[in-house]
Amino acid sequence: MAEFTDRYDTIVRRLREAELKLTPQRLAITKILAKSEGHPSVERIYQQLQDAFPTMSLATVYRNIMLIKSLGEVLELGFPDGSNRYDGNKPYPHPHVVCIRCKTIIDPDLASLQDMTAEVAKETGFEILNHRLDFFGVCPNCRKRAD
Amino acid sequence: MAEFTDRYDTIVRRLREAELKLTPQRLAITKILAKSEGHPSVERIYQQLQDAFPTMSLATVYRNIMLIKSLGEVLELGFPDGSNRYDGNKPYPHPHVVCIRCKTIIDPDLASLQDMTAEVAKETGFEILNHRLDFFGVCPNCRKRAD
DNA sequence: TTTGCTGCAAATAGTTTGCAGAGAC
DNA sequence: GTCTCTGCAAACTATTTGCAGCAAA
Secondary structure: OHHHHHHHHHHHHHHHHOOOOOOHHHHHHHHHHHHOOOOOEHHHHHHHOOOOOOOOOHHHHHHHHHHHHHOOOOEEEEOOOOOEEEEOOOOOOOOEEEEOOOOOEEOOOOOOHHHHHHHHHHHHOOEEEEEEEEEEEEOHHHHHHHO | OHHHHHHHHHHHHHHHHOOOOOOHHHHHHHHHHHHOOOOOEHHHHHHHOOOOOOOOOHHHHHHHHHHHHHOOOOEEEEOOOOOEEEEOOOOOOOOEEEEOOOOOEEOOOOOOHHHHHHHHHHHHOOEEEEEEEEEEEEOHHHHHHHO
16 A cells, blocks of 8 residues: 555656646546556556546546656556556566456566566667566466356 | 478478468469568568569458468568568578568578476476567668668 | 458547646645 | 646657458468
């Protein structure tokens, strides 16, 4: 929980520093991104806010996610099927494991990744700025159900 | 070159086995995918075939790529910005290094990847079917130009 | 001759943009 | 009071689909 309020406070501070206005909609979106439970999609965030802001439009969700992304405070997880989900709790690149059945996403701990970036830079001569590593498969729950 | 004709022959054989018709358009698209020079996009394939098939539509390119993908003979590289590019020469998952300036994509050799899949499976309990690993950065050429 | 394929145009889905009024500061 | 933000609707882009005629086998 402390982790969530930390992230929320950080993003709000960054918004203030950029002299952006703290509208209720913006703060509500920020709150959901700071937590990023289940790595929400735009649609999911929109739905979650329907009760609190019945007239809010999808455009507002898009605009604010883009804004917070431009501050470097949210990570966009664009998937092969074109769907986008977001992580504002860990806004730096990290691996994901995605269940192709129920769409659950989890964040595994992988030790060996840092070395790999260095290995790639050395082999290719590229300056590596970013990366993405996603595994796709079937989660324990869905495997059970499929039996 | 042998590698390319191998891939072309393989895909054509798979098409035959599936009792699909070998139209000139389909074969031309297959040829480009078998080579996959520079990991082409749909648009790029379409443009390359304008001379040979001036009336061919984008829909035909989409349909045939999808078809060949469903045979497992082409890998779709969906990128964060929503762009799609294809590799029919190495249709199995493998890492990519993408230049964010000139959009060049190269395939590095990375030894340590197999272990990682096993590590993830063990840690998460997922059955891992697929993965994607992409690095983003600036290639040697573009770095030079930027100085 | 049969059946699947192509070209065209329209439909679709996800995202972005212009504008006028509302609201944060 | 100023200037950004929001809601709405329209625009846009990439991709998919329906249909009638064409062509591979």
